[in-house]
Amino acid sequence: xxxxxxxxxxxxxxxxxxxxxxxxxxxxxxxxxxxxxxxxxxxxxxxxxxxxxxxxxxxxxxxxxxxxxxxxxxxxxxxxxxxxxxxxxxxxxxxxxxxxx
Numbered sequence: 001x002x003x004x005x006x007x008x009x010x011x012x013x014x015x016x017x018x019x020x021x022x023x024x025x026x027x028x029x030x031x032x033x034x035x036x037x038x039x040x041x042x043x044x045x046x047x048x049x050x051x052x053x054x055x056x057x058x059x060x061x062x063x064x065x066x067x068x069x070x071x072x073x074x075x076x077x078x079x080x081x082x083x084x085x086x087x088x089x090x091x092x093x094x095x096x097x098x099x100x101x
Contacts, residue, residue: 002068010061013054020055024048 030036030044053059062073064080072081079087088096 002063002070004068006070007063007068010063013060016052016055017057017060020051021057024051024055027051 027044027048031041031048033041061070062075063070064073064083065078066083066087067080069080069082073079074081074084077084084093084096085098087093088098
């Protein structure tokens with residue numbers, strides 16, 4: 001089980017990403033538009049830099065929904081390999097058969 005503070009910090013980042021997504025997209029569009037004057041594009045870059053760092057989507061870490069583990073994460077199942085194995089062994093995941101030979 002991951003530290004609760006790490007999971008909460010990641011959840012806070014997810015909320016910030018949602019909150020600032022529209023503003024970030026708008027500023028990025030202005031900054032990348034080559035038809036606009038250089039000064040206006042530069043101002044957009046400065047405003048983009050003033051946004052909270054944790055509002056950037058690449059700062060969000062994929063974590064297991066069951067244990068909070070950040071590594072060995074299956075995106076399709078939203079869980080780690082260890083949680084998948086445990087739940088599979090208990091028969092709680094339909095269609096999953098634990099292999100042994």
